[in-house]
Amino acid sequence: MTFRFQLHHTDADTGARRGTFTTPHGPVETPGFMPVGTQGTVKGLTIDHVASTGAHMILGNTYHLGLRPGHQTVRALGGLHAMSGWEGPILTDSGGFQVFSLKGINKISEHSVVFRSHIDGALIDLTPEHSMEIQESLGSDVAMVLDHVVALPAERDEVQQAMERSIRWAKRCLEYASCGDQAKFAIVQGGLDVDLRVQCARELAAMNFEGYAVGGLSVGETPDEMYRITAATTPELPAEKPRYLMGVGRPIDLLESIVRGIDLFDCVMPTRNGRNGFAFTDSGPIKIRNAKHKTDTSPLDDSCDCLTCTRHSRGYLRHLFIAGEMLGPTLLSLHNLTYYQKVMRGAREAIQADRLAEYIATKKSQWGIT
């Protein structure tokens, strides 16, 4: 069997899961965090840098790669693995989130979503089948189904219709002639309505996907609302399949969602914040542009073994940002991704030892979260 999800242990207190998701390009230890490589590159990092952070699986964006360089070009270059040089597992999203976040330039029907390219204005007709076709060309290990994402807040009717359409589209994606070395993950929608989420999860769980995602969150709702919806959804998903919370989030969101039964995450936060001079550390967040770092010879994070922390001082990193040097964003992205992986590794070890609650309490204390 090409794909396999083994559950190694469940934390006694919280029910959090420790597992291994095996793909054709290697294993992904869960709970796990995927760096985002939107356009076939994790912004500012070489693939060796990405590997050095401890990441197992990275994410590529179907919307972006489908427009540029185009999926035929990616295929001609040997697929996303060969093109980017990343030899580990890759998950691609379906384009749904990007298409629906481009306000006012899309028209949705049962058949497809029609949108204009943000690059050249060309009209694109994206069907569930076409999303799968693109993802097959990309050659990712995991393809996400095309879903209908609704901006929140929204009327219940609108949320329900989009959720029901997402189920029908998921079925079409599943029925699309598939290549056996690509897993398909369904996406649960339903906004902030628990009943809709549960209904969606149950209907998707009845189909044979290799994994399940919770989508349509991290779109402006409060963390508590996100935790509530996640907690209500995961019990309805098959225990023997990996569960992926899309687009989340801050380190604390990852830990709170692991407690609620999530196995996989992706988010641009470590790289985007890194490019903006914002670092995650065990002493809480650091704004590296702050004048107080000007002559500080200490590293970003004493306990971090990334290139940034073992080689460079806060004073140097501040200088790079003030001077507008590319190396600043590169080094902070590298550190932040390393930090995220360290938090996840800590969570995996804590689950294995039935000490996740204690681990989270320690992290919250370090981060100054009460």
Place this chain on the structure above:
Amino acid sequence: MTFRFQLHHTDADTGARRGTFTTPHGPVETPGFMPVGTQGTVKGLTIDHVASTGAHMILGNTYHLGLRPGHQTVRALGGLHAMSGWEGPILTDSGGFQVFSLKGINKISEHSVVFRSHIDGALIDLTPEHSMEIQESLGSDVAMVLDHVVALPAERDEVQQAMERSIRWAKRCLEYASCGDQAKFAIVQGGLDVDLRVQCARELAAMNFEGYAVGGLSVGETPDEMYRITAATTPELPAEKPRYLMGVGRPIDLLESIVRGIDLFDCVMPTRNGRNGFAFTDSGPIKIRNAKHKTDTSPLDDSCDCLTCTRHSRGYLRHLFIAGEMLGPTLLSLHNLTYYQKVMRGAREAIQADRLAEYIATKKSQWGIT
């Protein structure tokens, strides 16, 4: 003795020199090329990347670092080596070239040059002594004297006066209380006038500098003019000291200048051109944005062992540039610097074997230069 220049061999045909320049931070094999790290970073590359190119010594800019983060800040961060993490030799320029290329905002007297900071408009009074003081704070292995650079073409009188002032300023730099672990290099000026160049070289050669540079070239004159001036200048310089041609140049310029007795070079060309999507290869120059590379799975340069060429295709590199990804400039800069080092390594081996002319003929043929 902290600094030492050993001449190992002189090419029988051309008189080109093969040597080792020893500094407190290690040896520099000559002929050698220094990547430019203007603001304490070779743009877009980690120090491990820079080391992987085979570079021995890098260059820092006194003008830029003196303004930002300021030399006291660099000193507080342990000097340029500790700050940047580069453990090998570093040469710093004097600020002269930058100051004099900021047209219309400087006032020159025998005492100093007064200019406005391009960052905040502050008025800066740069004396030869202050340039040395800044470079001492930076802690470079080699400090360059402050010189008076004249834009070409210029009247002979103006060139002569600037040349004579450069000699007087060089003397003041030499007399400035020095730290023993920093070498001082003088700079020969004199525009395109051979007599002035020879006079300047002789007067500077009579002073006890650890090395000598040919400055004020690569400012718009033709390559032949540059070669002519270089050829006329080097015989007047002490044979037992290293000779550095500042700000040069294209790979062919390096080889033609090695033939004319030059040992050291620096230039932004490999990194600046790299950031602009232009690669140097054994098959001649490549514009990576060109549509013909779209689905090309071959590397930039078959014979190159850099990360860029061993990992990535031309098609992927083109995609990175078209998509505006930071990794494109990083990967092409890394390749170009590796290529420059390879050309220099080839030149060193050729000199040792008394085959430099043959080596240059081969390179010109590969590059399509007749």
